[in-house]
Amino acid sequence: MTAVRFLGGKGGVGKTTLAAAFALRQAGEGHRTLVVSTDPAHSLGDALRTSLSGEPRQVAPGLHAAEISGEEQARRRIAEVAEDARHAVPAEIMPAVRRHLARAADSPGTVESALLDRLTELVEQVGTRWDRLVVDSAPTGHMVRLLSLPTLLTPWIEGLARQREQARGVDRLVAGMLGDRREESDPLLERLHARRARLERMRERLRTDALVHLVLVPERLPLAETLRAADTLTEAGLRLGTVVVNRVVPGTETGVLASRRAEQQQILAEVDARFAHGGVLHVPLLPGLLTGVEELAELGGTLEL
Amino acid sequence: MSLTSRLAAAWRRLERGHDQLFVARWRQGVRREARRQQDTLRALVLLESLGVDNPVAYETLEAIPYLVADVHAWHRRMGQESFGDAGVCC
Numbered sequence: 001m002t003a004v005r006f007l008g009g010k011g012g013v014g015k016t017t018l019a020a021a022f023a024l025r026q027a028g029e030g031h032r033t034l035v036v037s038t039d040p041a042h043s044l045g046d047a048l049r050t051s052l053s054g055e056p057r058q059v060a061p062g063l064h065a066a067e068i069s070g071e072e073q074a075r076r077r078i079a080e081v082a083e084d085a086r087h088a089v090p091a092e093i094m095p096a097v098r099r100h101l102a103r104a105a106d107s108p109g110t111v112e113s114a115l116l117d118r119l120t121e122l123v124e125q126v127g128t129r130w131d132r133l134v135v136d137s138a139p140t141g142h143m144v145r146l147l148s149l150p151t152l153l154t155p156w157i158e159g160l161a162r163q164r165e166q167a168r169g170v171d172r173l174v175a176g177m178l179g180d181r182r183e184e185s186d187p188l189l190e191r192l193h194a195r196r197a198r199l200e201r202m203r204e205r206l207r208t209d210a211l212v213h214l215v216l217v218p219e220r221l222p223l224a225e226t227l228r229a230a231d232t233l234t235e236a237g238l239r240l241g242t243v244v245v246n247r248v249v250p251g252t253e254t255g256v257l258a259s260r261r262a263e264q265q266q267i268l269a270e271v272d273a274r275f276a277h278g279g280v281l282h283v284p285l286l287p288g289l290l291t292g293v294e295e296l297a298e299l300g301g302t303l304e305l
Numbered sequence: 306m307s308l309t310s311r312l313a314a315a316w317r318r319l320e321r322g323h324d325q326l327f328v329a330r331w332r333q334g335v336r337r338e339a340r341r342q343q344d345t346l347r348a349l350v351l352l353e354s355l356g357v358d359n360p361v362a363y364e365t366l367e368a369i370p371y372l373v374a375d376v377h378a379w380h381r382r383m384g385q386e387s388f389g390d391a392g393v394c395c
Contacts, residue, residue, distance in 0.1 A: 178366075
């Protein structure tokens, strides 16, 4: 049983509802479960009919939920770094340090990296605090980028660390010639190595301990996006779990819905052809929207992922 | 002056000459290399100051205070109380 599950797909296909329902099912089976939303436009709280924050809160027996945000995490981390710096560097340069930190915070990519950082914290709690982690991801592109970030960032950090090591090596050579052979630890290099190790662990964890369930509705555009996402995720070394096709019109319908069903059948055939080997699950079109713990738990009962 | 002390003096002169001719130059070269390497790292991490996007800005946040401290120590060594560009250091 894979402990970490991502539900991802185009906006509006029902990821959040399905993630909440699946998490309720896991909790119902006695697993300590956490469901988190990483979508900047959070709706997990709405689905569960409660209000959520960045800190996990119990929403049902055995189930905690949280809505995490990159901005919030970036703010917190910058405050931490500034606080640590107050003890490590001269006071007169603190204004400059704060300015550089603020600029780094505005850098494109920072919010994503921060979100990944928060998600890493939660993934690291799987096995101790949680048995299962269900992630209601942002729309496909965003999720793919988030999940491939560790792979993208590691070489950068490695490059920086190597650069620092080379500079230190030459420094030591000079120091040796001058008869000054003090060995100092390098806080910067240590931090770079720690970041790299953390990203590396997350990448490994995502590869071995996580499944991505792509969610789509049986229509042309979501299908195209799902096929692309499947390729990119596989390339990034992630494993795909059962694909969920939401809002499938049942065969008993007549009229308008019957003609929609004919269209859907074509798409479903294509989905089956591409994903047969990982499994495909159909969720029927329901008469109303499901919200709240009880309704979602009922849906969860059908989600064999 | 005894032969030994004359020889010793000659050896010291020779050593000094060798130092000036070869060692000093080489040492300078190595130092220049060290500075170049450190400058590259500073530039990489403080890219935003130059208006260049840094894809790992978040991952290197912790390095910023140390690099600013480096720049600060450097401009002080150069005899400048302030860096000049107030945005970069003090």
